[in-house]
Amino acid sequence: MPQGRAATCGARALDAGVGPATVSKAYQVLRAILNTAVDDGLIERNPCRVKGAGTVTHTERPFLSVPEVYRLTDAVPPHCRALVLLAAFAALRFGELAALQRRDIDLEARTVSVRRSYAETRTDGLTVKASKSAAGVRTVAFPASLVPELAHHLAEHAEAGRTGLVFVGARGGVLRRNNFRRIWLRALASNGLGDVHFHDLRHTGNTLAATGGATTRELMQRMGHSSVRAALVHQHLVNGRDHQIADYVARQIRKVRRPPRGPSGT
Known part of the structure; x- marks a missing residue:
């Protein structure tokens, strides 16, 4: 999966209403799987290299009076x-x-x-x-x-x-x-x-x-x-x-x- 395609898939998921935290976790899992594939010699390079794609910033939730x-x-x-x-x-x-x-x-x-x-x-x-x-x-x-x-x-x-x-x-x-x-x-x-x-x-x-x-x-x-x-x-x-x-x-x-x-x- 080329790096650009990984980014596109993430963007499409966000546009479809999937939460940022869910998208981030899915990317982390995919990156871990492909890292294992690199270690096993199945692929030469991990395409999941989108900067910041594996992290999510949590917005401050409101509190009521x-x-x-x-x-x-x-x-x-x-x-x-x-x-x-x-x-x-x-x-x-x-x-x-x-x-x-x-x-x-x-x-x-x-x-x-x-x-x-x-x-x-x-x-x-x-x-x-x-x-x-x-x-x-x-x-x-x-x-x-x-x-x-x-x-x-x-x-x-x-x-x-x-x-x-x-x-x-x-x-x-x-x-x-x-x-x-x-x-x-x-x-x-x-x-x-x-x-x-x-x-x-x-x-x-x-x-x-x-x-x-x-x-x-x-x-x-x-x-x-x-x-x-x-x-x-x-x-x-x-x-x-x-x-x-x-x-x-x-x-x-x-x-x-x-x-x-x-x-x-x-």
Whole structure:
């Protein structure tokens, strides 16, 4: 494959709507295969020599203000309010939220335990999986401001039983990303918000926690991220600091939100 043809294929993929990261990874795989072919004497020279083709620059994702988060919660159906709030103020992933069970929520301690995640692929369909890393299994403190919201949600919308799902779809099934996407896009449109992904809510929670003085290690624990240094995975937060972070987020919420609704929804 001549160098020019490789560049043309990449350009065509981008024009067809394939993401830059996907195109970059495909180029890296092709280049590695052809490097092996050179080493084996099958070809004389690797044609994948387009400068910068194997790298991608990630654009900075937006984060929402606390008032914007609450405007979104007002624009989604009632059974999705707590989903948005936990994503924003506890920095949970969509798959982690969809797999939460009642036993994972401790309203008294104000914590949510992340033990599993839902994943959906074309080949395997919807499956429950363990976290990719030890850091993904974690317990995260959430702001006290969310306790009434979560209590109301558990009473009105969650499945029954300790292992009942906290979040379900409109028809009572497992909450699926594709179905929720329609709800999310309508909420964005009604608030005049543009290119905001649901995953950006995690960025919002991370930014709020950082503003509250969280250290890098504390942010990693809340987000469920692994470090290059494996030792950090096994380190623990200083007692009380995670709740201090959540309390700071709660103060930001109280500045802009109305009084919390009670268990009856009033």
